[in-house]
Amino acid sequence: LDAARAAFEAVPWVRRAVVRRTWPNRLSVHIEEHQVAALWKSEAGDDRLVNLQGEVFDANLGEVEDDAFATLQGPDGFSAPMLSLLGQLNTALQPLQAQVESLRLSLRGSWRAELDSGAVIELGRGNEAEVMARAARFARTLPAATAQVNVTPKALRHADLRHSSSYALKLAGITTAKPASAPEKK
Numbered sequence: 001l002d003a004a005r006a007a008f009e010a011v012p013w014v015r016r017a018v019v020r021r022t023w024p025n026r027l028s029v030h031i032e033e034h035q036v037a038a039l040w041k042s043e044a045g046d047d048r049l050v051n052l053q054g055e056v057f058d059a060n061l062g063e064v065e066d067d068a069f070a071t072l073q074g075p076d077g078f079s080a081p082m083l084s085l086l087g088q089l090n091t092a093l094q095p096l097q098a099q100v101e102s103l104r105l106s107l108r109g110s111w112r113a114e115l116d117s118g119a120v121i122e123l124g125r126g127n128e129a130e131v132m133a134r135a136a137r138f139a140r141t142l143p144a145a146t147a148q149v150n151v152t153p154k155a156l157r158h159a160d161l162r163h164s165s166s167y168a169l170k171l172a173g174i175t176t177a178k179p180a181s182a183p184e185k186k
Contacts, residue, residue: 004029012059015051036064037083041073054080074105085128089113092135096142096153110162117154124162134161142169149174 001019008017008031018030034057038050048056049064050072056079072082082103089100093115102114111123111131121138123131138161142153151171158170 001027012057015053015055015057034059036069038069038086039064039071040079041071042076043073050079050083054083070100071102072104073102075107078105081128085111085131088128088132089135092132092139095139096156098153115156117156119156120158122158122160122162134167138167145169146171 001021004027005017005019008014008019008029013033014031015034016032020028022028034049034051034055036049037052037054039061040048040050040056042048047061048058049061050056070086072079072086074082082105086100086103089103093100098115098117098119100113101116104112106112109125111125113121113123115121121135123135126134138159142156142159146153146155146169149171151173155171155173156169157172160168
């Protein structure tokens with residue numbers, strides 16, 4: 001039975017197989033398939049998939065639409081907490097009508113998210129609760145901050161949430177630099 005179970009579980013899309021004997025001479029097999037939740041980009045470059053349980057598994061990437069899932073990139077063994085944070089971030093960013101397209105965890109423990117709009121959010125270091133507290137404050141206050149300069153939250157290009165009581169923004173069409181003056185005619 002163990003050999004039969006191992007043979008079924010060796011198939012790429014099979015997460016778990018349960019094999020039982022059924023009297024008189026039969027086997028009963030129950031197969032649980034992997035359900036794709038995200039793409040996994042490893043530092044080594046061997047891209048794989050993440051299932052709903054946060055487990056990384058190998059399969060033919062050509063069988064899935066890679067733009068239908070967010071991309072996770074981080075150290076080995078962190079796929080489950082990254083998938084959890086991805087779901088929480090998407091929920092927190094719903095008022096901004098934004099989805100996380102990629103989430104990265106550096107070796108130093110710093111989080112970075114790229115949104116479907118192309119905006120980048122530096123979430124900083126910390127545990128899940130600390131990162132989510134900063135993200136929730138950001139999502140709650142961004143509409144008011146952008147309204148002060150007469151733009152919508154869609155103008156967001158970059159946000160740095162690594163500060164404990166504030167954040168920095170880069171918005172499309174907003175600059176603090178003086179415009180270059182036209183050259184004088186002689």
